[in-house]
């Protein structure tokens with residue numbers, strides 16, 4: 001299968017080229033027009049497939065529901081926004097609920113029928129209750145290393161990222177345990193000051209969870225977790241690009257402050273993404289989804305997670321926020337792949353890489369998504 005376009009994203013720029021795919025991989029890159037293409041995308045943009053490392057669910061499904069039918073439906077729908085790889089994300093929950101959710105995810109890991117599951121992100125339960133946000137406080141607890149060791153013993157192959165409030169892990173026992181086993185520790189839902197973040201980073205924290213949201217804010221005399229994400233230019237940091245969790249101007253400042261490989265766009269999407277406005281369950285809590293896509297805990301102004309689609313987030317960054325397109329595109333593709341240490345086969349259009357591609361029109365609408373060389377319906 002050979003496809004071509006006058007705008008293919010190769011090594012941080014758009015070039016005229018052809019891509020040959022075989023058996024799920026990119027096997028050749030040719031000059032534009034060199035071979036007879038099977039599909040000519042004209043001026044449409046071909047980008048590496050998007051990777052979402054922080055997403056709870058969509059289309060009525062939440063990872064904590066542990067329902068394989070809902071999970072498979074979600075995987076298929078993700079292709080429609082250009083996402084080809086993702087980490088189903090668990091909010092704070094009981095150990096039993098975490099286990100049933102992880103068992104369900106495991107059943108779908110090798111599924112070729114939709115966006116691929118690259119592991120899971122445990123967003124909790126070891127968070128600071130003062131920065132719980134929409135997370136259910138009854139399940140938030142101090143890091144419990146024996147509890148986590150048991151989870152690791154049974155699900156270590158699935159757990160890729162754990163969001164931890166470093167100040168709750170007073171001796172950094174959990175942080176070091178994860179670091180030593182290749183699990184990414186991301187600081188989030190945290191009241192830490194800058195000195196605490198510096199120390200946590202020294203001990204193994206290697207990412208910041210949804211910068212600006214549910215963390216100590218930037219103050220010019222104590223820059224907090226938010227300031228740490230800006231100050232540590234090279235530290236991978238998630239950002240929710242829905243324009244609601246973080247304003248377009250703050251998105252601009254964030255991307256401007258980060259070095260090219262550090263920003264990581266996430267959706268942090270909820271089960272109500274893709275559904276009409278109304279009231280929905282989020283764990284044991286009720287969420288009100290408004291017409292503008294904002295979801296709040298019922299009768300509060302607490303944002304509960306987004307309904308962001310990846311192609312729309314990228315459009316917002318480039319069109320509305322004046323973000324450098326190279327950084328914007330990298331934050332959806334190669335940067336999350338690098339954080340997961342899978343950039344040797346994911347996140348860029350290169351020979352031998354997985355044939356994960358998204359084709360966008362000039363309005364950033366998805367024309368086609370190729371996942372492991374398979375065209376989505």
Ligand SMILES: [Zn+2]
Pocket residue numbers: 054056089123268305
């Ligand atoms: Zn989340």
